[in-house]
Amino acid sequence: MARIAGVNIPTNKRVIIALRYIYGIGPANAVIICNQAGIPAEKRVNELSDDEILRIREIIDRDYQVEGDLRREIAMNIKRLMDMASYRGLRHRKGLPVRGQRTHTNARTRKGKARPIAGKKIATRK
Amino acid sequence: MGRSVWKGPFVDGYLLKKADKVRAGGRNEIIKIWSRRSTIVPQFIGLTFGVYNGHKFLPVLVNENMVGHKFGEFAPTRSFHGHTAVGGGDKTAKKG
Numbered sequence: 001m002a003r004i005a006g007v008n009i010p011t012n013k014r015v016i017i018a019l020r021y022i023y024g025i026g027p028a029n030a031v032i033i034c035n036q037a038g039i040p041a042e043k044r045v046n047e048l049s050d051d052e053i054l055r056i057r058e059i060i061d062r063d064y065q066v067e068g069d070l071r072r073e074i075a076m077n078i079k080r081l082m083d084m085a086s087y088r089g090l091r092h093r094k095g096l097p098v099r100g101q102r103t104h105t106n107a108r109t110r111k112g113k114a115r116p117i118a119g120k121k122i123a124t125r126k
Numbered sequence: 127m128g129r130s131v132w133k134g135p136f137v138d139g140y141l142l143k144k145a146d147k148v149r150a151g152g153r154n155e156i157i158k159i160w161s162r163r164s165t166i167v168p169q170f171i172g173l174t175f176g177v178y179n180g181h182k183f184l185p186v187l188v189n190e191n192m193v194g195h196k197f198g199e200f201a202p203t204r205s206f207h208g209h210t211a212v213g214g215g216d217k218t219a220k221k222g
Contacts, residue, residue: 086199
């Protein structure tokens with residue numbers, strides 16, 4: 001089992017896939033990291049030598065912001081928007097879509113599960 | 127898509143003039159502006175602007191966090207006070 005960037009323990013998948021289990025590393029970055037570390041695409045994590053793991057770890061530590069640090073930065077960015085009372089901050093505070101999407105319908109990802117409206121008449125079918 | 131860098135930030139020119147005048151005047155008075163579309167540039171830090179929201183001028187004290195944003199972002203144009211509690215759906219009912 002390989003431990004890269006803190007708690008992440010990817011499995012016996014291919015390295016390109018396994019790296020994506022780290023928060024902050026997606027398909028594109030995973031490929032770049034593998035190229036930099038000189039790891040062939042078809043290699044699996046359990047076939048990696050200690051040296052190769054070390055190289056990956058180094059590259060990630062040096063060039064990428066992952067996991068807790070990245071989460072913290074994102075949270076700080078949102079907090080900044082909220083603190084200066086910008087429109088986007090207000091939308092974050094209210095839990096509504098931030099980028100101008102409609103809220104008349106949809107927007108359920110932000111608003112959460114639909115809540116019934118008190119006193120609303122149920123539409124009757126003819 | 128963002129704005130091209132070579133153009134620089136968009137600011138209505140008269141805002142810079144107004145800001146300079148207030149700076150020179152010393153007193154920190156509210157600068158009334160209608161230009162919600164203008165970017166906040168570093169020259170505006172510390173000044174108070176009255177940003178028009180279609181109804182009145184909302185005071186906005188510019189700090190360094192706001193640089194790069196537009197004035198309009200800090201003066202909401204809609205006021206939503208929540209829906210009426212029970213028996214709602216009456217659109218004509220206005221809440222104070």
